[in-house]
Amino acid sequence: xxxxxxxxxxxxxxxxxxxxxxxxxxxxxxxxxxxxxxxxxxxxxxxxxxxxxxxxxxxxxxxxxxxxxxxxxxxxxxxxxxxxxxxxxxxxxxxxxxxxxxxxxxxxxxxxxxxxxxxxxxxxxxxxxxxxxxxxxxxxxxxxxxxxxxxxxxxxxxxxxxxxxxxxxxxxxxxxxxxxxxxxxxxxxxxxxxxxxxxxxxxxxxxxxxxxxxxxxxxxxxxxxxxxxxxxxxxxxxxxxxxxxxxxxxxxxxxxxxxxxxxxxxxxxxxxxxxxxxxxx
Numbered sequence: 109x110x111x112x113x114x115x116x117x118x119x120x121x122x123x124x125x126x127x128x129x130x131x132x133x134x135x136x137x138x139x140x141x142x143x144x145x146x147x148x149x150x151x152x153x154x155x156x157x158x159x160x161x162x163x164x165x166x167x168x169x170x171x172x173x174x175x176x177x178x179x180x181x182x183x184x185x186x187x188x189x190x191x192x193x194x195x196x197x198x199x200x201x202x203x204x205x206x207x208x209x210x211x212x213x214x215x216x217x218x219x220x221x222x223x224x225x226x227x228x229x230x231x232x233x234x235x236x237x238x239x240x241x242x243x244x245x246x247x248x249x250x251x252x253x254x255x256x257x258x259x260x261x262x263x264x265x266x267x268x269x270x271x272x273x274x275x276x277x278x279x280x281x282x283x284x285x286x287x288x289x290x291x292x293x294x295x296x297x298x299x300x301x302x303x304x305x306x307x308x309x310x311x312x313x314x315x316x317x318x319x320x321x322x323x324x325x326x327x328x329x330x331x332x333x334x335x336x337x338x339x340x341x342x343x344x345x346x347x348x349x350x351x352x353x354x355x356x357x358x359x360x361x362x363x364x365x366x367x368x369x370x371x372x373x374x375x376x377x378x379x380x381x382x383x384x385x386x387x388x389x
Contacts, residue, residue, distance in 0.1 A: 113215070115143040115208055115260075116191030120174070120181030121199035122150040122279070125159060127314075128199045132163050140208040144168040146188050148181035150279070177279040179272035179288045186266060194266050196289070201226070201257045201313045210309055211260045220265045220301035223293070224258035224309030234313040245303035247294060248348065251335075253305035256289035257313060261296065269295045273341075276334055284385060285330030287338040294342050320370045328374060329381035332356075336385020352382055 117135070121128050128147075135145070145167060149156040160171060170188050174181045182196060193215060197203070214222040223245060228234040238252050245253045269292065274280060277288035296303060317324055339349050359375035 112142050113192035113212060114190065115140075115193045115195060115211070116189035117143060117145045117195050117197050118148070118182050118185035118189065119145060119197050119199055120148045120150060120178050120185065121156060122176060124199045125155050128156070129159055131197065131199065131202050132159075132167065134202040134205075136163070136166055137205055138203060138208050139206050140212060143208060144170065144189075144191060146170045146172065146185040148172045148174045148185045150174050150176045150181055177274060177281065178277040179274045179280060182288075183271040183274065186271065189263070189266075192263050193260055194263060195260045196256045197311070198257045198313065201311050204310060204312065207309070207311065214304070214306060214309065215260065215262060218302065219304045221259065221261040221296065221303045222309060223254045223260070223303060223305050224311060225307045226255045226257055226311050226313045228313060228315040230315070232315065235316050238307065239305060240307050242304070242306050242308075245293060245297060245305050247297055247342075247344075249305075250290055250293050250297065254289060254293045254303075258309060258311040259289060259293070265296055265299075265301050268299050268301070276337065283330060283388065284334040284337045285327065287331075287334030287385075290335070291338045291341065294338070298342075320374050325374065325377050328377045329384075332378045332381020333385035333388070334381075336382040337388065338385075339382075340386050340388075349386055353379055353386075356382070 147156065147169060149171060156171065160169060163169060172184055172188065174184045193211065211222060225238050226234050235255060238255065272288050273291050275282050276284045276291055278285055293303065335352065339352060356375040356379035360372045360379065363372035363375060
């Protein structure tokens with residue numbers, strides 16, 4: 109790897125303006141400056157065009173247009189990458205000032221990629237709870253050691269693995285509303301590349317929604333379906349699939365015992381989604 113490798117940040121965006129502006133403000137003060145941003149704009153309006161007027165003179169930005177679909181947006185963005193390291197920030201995340209410098213340090217090694225944690229502004233897990241100990245990423249711990257906003261891969265990895273699965277992820281037009289980054293990391297591992305998980309490598313992201321609404325339940329089902337689909341696609345053993353179903357079932361039982369009906373329903377919905385993904389063709 110070069111002494112000062114270039115980093116490509118592939119960012120798909122839809123429906124967010126202030127959050128995207130906040131990301132750009134934070135990334136503009138990174139202590140490591142050799143990076144480019146490929147913004148894949150899925151909006152039907154010109155909100156991003158207006159926003160970028162202030163940033164194009166300050167940052168290396170490529171602005172592309174795409175139809176809705178996060179995996180589709182990333183695949184389009186990958187075609188324009190010129191970096192030695194490639195990352196996939198969300199349009200509502202932000203980077204601590206020394207994040208990219210830390211990534212370069214970690215990848216100045218035999219590792220082919222590094223993953224980290226996603227925390228909110230208060231230092232709490234934003235989304236799933238991820239491992240607190242570091243170590244290699246494997247086919248069995250990848251589920252708790254890789255979230256898209258904190259994945260950083262050397263270019264040769266992306267060249268070998270190829271595109272994201274466009275049937276998975278937000279906006280895919282299928283029932284599988286998640287799993288695209290996990291599927292990608294599984295393919296990275298299956299291709300023989302070495303990934304390392306470092307929980308102190310932190311990307312910031314707004315706190316997850318806590319109020320259980322019909323919209324949240326629908327999203328929970330689709331995310332569960334995405335996980336089930338990935339488990340089926342990669343032919344995980346029966347015991348691992350059974351564990352994926354047992355965990356939300358146990359959560360539902362515990363919530364019921366505490367008379368928390370809404371939380372029990374949330375866990376049950378997650379289980380139904382995973383079962384659907386496991387069985388759907």
